[in-house]
Amino acid sequence: MKHVTIKDIARLAGVSVTTVSRALNDAPEINPETKERVLDICRQEGYRTNLLARSLISSRTHVIGVILPDIAEPFYAALALHIETCARQFGYQVMLCGIRSEDGDLNALFDFLISQRVDGILLTGAVPGTRELLRRYQAAVPIVLLANCMSMDTAWECSSVCIDNYAGSRLAAQYLHGLGHQDVVYLGLRRDSFAHLLRHKGFVDTAGELGMQVSTVENPTGRSSIVAGLQLARELFLAPFRQTAIFAASDLLALGVLQAADELGVSIPEQVSLIGFDNIDYAALPKIRLTTISRRPEAVARSGVQVLMELINSEDRGEYTRKLLAPALVERQTCRRL
Amino acid sequence: MKHVTIKDIARLAGVSVTTVSRALNDAPEINPETKERVLDICRQEGYRTNLLARSLISSRTHVIGVILPDIAEPFYAALALHIETCARQFGYQVMLCGIRSEDGDLNALFDFLISQRVDGILLTGAVPGTRELLRRYQAAVPIVLLANCMSMDTAWECSSVCIDNYAGSRLAAQYLHGLGHQDVVYLGLRRDSFAHLLRHKGFVDTAGELGMQVSTVENPTGRSSIVAGLQLARELFLAPFRQTAIFAASDLLALGVLQAADELGVSIPEQVSLIGFDNIDYAALPKIRLTTISRRPEAVARSGVQVLMELINSEDRGEYTRKLLAPALVERQTCRRL
């Protein structure tokens, strides 16, 4: 593909490349008339700045990399949407990556993004292995952990913005307790996810304080999907089931529970109450109307972009910002008072 | 952010930059020993190729731009996912853009992507105004229209890959007819969307051929959202309603219909049958189980990336590939035999 360069414009206008450059970047030291003439020719010839060349000099690309585990998970889709909107307000473009979790060689992805010289990276879906990743790449590029991170664990030397998962589970436990539930199950724990570990801890701790019984069902599949929830809930409902409520670690799992209940004739919330975590769009759907904990993707995205921008524009590395946003209970129709 | 350059490595290794470059690109004309030594130093110093510089020379970025109207629409999310996966197999990275429809100044977006020197653009969500856009930008960058495009209209001078919307609606009409429906409504037509115009035409044409009555409800909101469907269906159900089936132009609209039906005590499929278009993930949900037409996002994405790659790697412009993929009926539980 052939592109018009500054040199071409310069030749056409009979001036030097420097002058053209000045016209384009409206520098003060240029004759308004020449400027107009040059710009006219630019428009006419369809000139477009080669950002590669510019970035090479300025060592700023105005692009941030965003790593999502799975864009098909609606929470991450919402996050991506808001990140893009917000980044644009800062004059930044978004490069979305690694949207599949399975083949995710994060090292390769980071190497690529750094090679592209992105100005910063927003990393979502932190897992225990992320720590080493940070140690390795943080010197080369500003990184902000988004939406999934250990809450306030000082050992994490990294900026981060996320919903307080612990507090979210706390809300859920308190809510169920307030409704009179005494014996509940926590469904879908994933040992490889910090978010899930925190959710689990928050729920178990709070339930304990309130004198409730909690039994935990682990999710060995390692994915928050409807099918995973379906399988887990099937096993649960097929065995004798004494608990009165289920707290699913994610809405997607909760949807699976809903489906299993439907299949096996368990009625929700009459026989068993259900509360999720995420508040994905589809939780609000007719016939679903899932009570859940909102992770406020918009707030997380906005705050995350802001923190990253500050990090990019500050030279002093080694000082990290951590933000823990308050989650919110969204009450719908899958829980009932006992 | 300070980065290690080839020059640094050259100094450290006591060789020339050319030699380092050769080591990195494993060129044949280099002593295996020096190569190893150089590569060792690269690893040790954390050297990462500056792709900006490389692209500047090769005039290839190995990045494609993908423009989505709204990533929160699950169909587009699925599309994005598969595009990324497939592009990676070709050694390409994806730059996702403009995922908000509202503020979408497509001209600015195109200018930006071209300035970034992306190797090609996948444009989804074509609307009538797209034509002028193509005329303007196709000389500067290879473009493939994806998922939404006029079917086989020869006036469109552009490569394209999409589901045959016309045929999809045809399927829907035939299916409803086979079930014995005679009087049906087409809901959610958007005049600004080619996809919707085709869907509408396919449905009306086929219904006509089969001797069915069809009345069309337009969607003035211009968005395929649940709320839009909700509003439209509310009006529909509040007036006297004689039709036996609704064909919603998108699943999202259909979900709105479902919600309205729920609110107003209309039971689906007992009182009225409902069929959607898209087969988004959530159509398969428990308690939704929407019968619909699949747009096969994976197939569309794969084919689209392939066509774009061919376009990028062929010099002769002016020859376009058009692919029209066959849609598929997904039968679930929102339609009943009369």
Next chain:
DNA sequence: TGTTTGATTGGTAACGTTTGCAAATTTTTA
């Protein structure tokens, strides 16, 4: 032994910008 080959290496000019500094031109000042 002199010449040819082959294997390694280095120098240098691109790629399309921006930028510091000097040159040329115009305007202002004394």
Next chain:
DNA sequence: TAAAAATTTGCAAACGTTACCAATCAAACA
């Protein structure tokens, strides 16, 4: 009117690569 100042321009070097061509050197040939 000459000198000083201000305005407007251009040259050339950088940014970090790659690619062409020449240079070096040891080994192999005649």
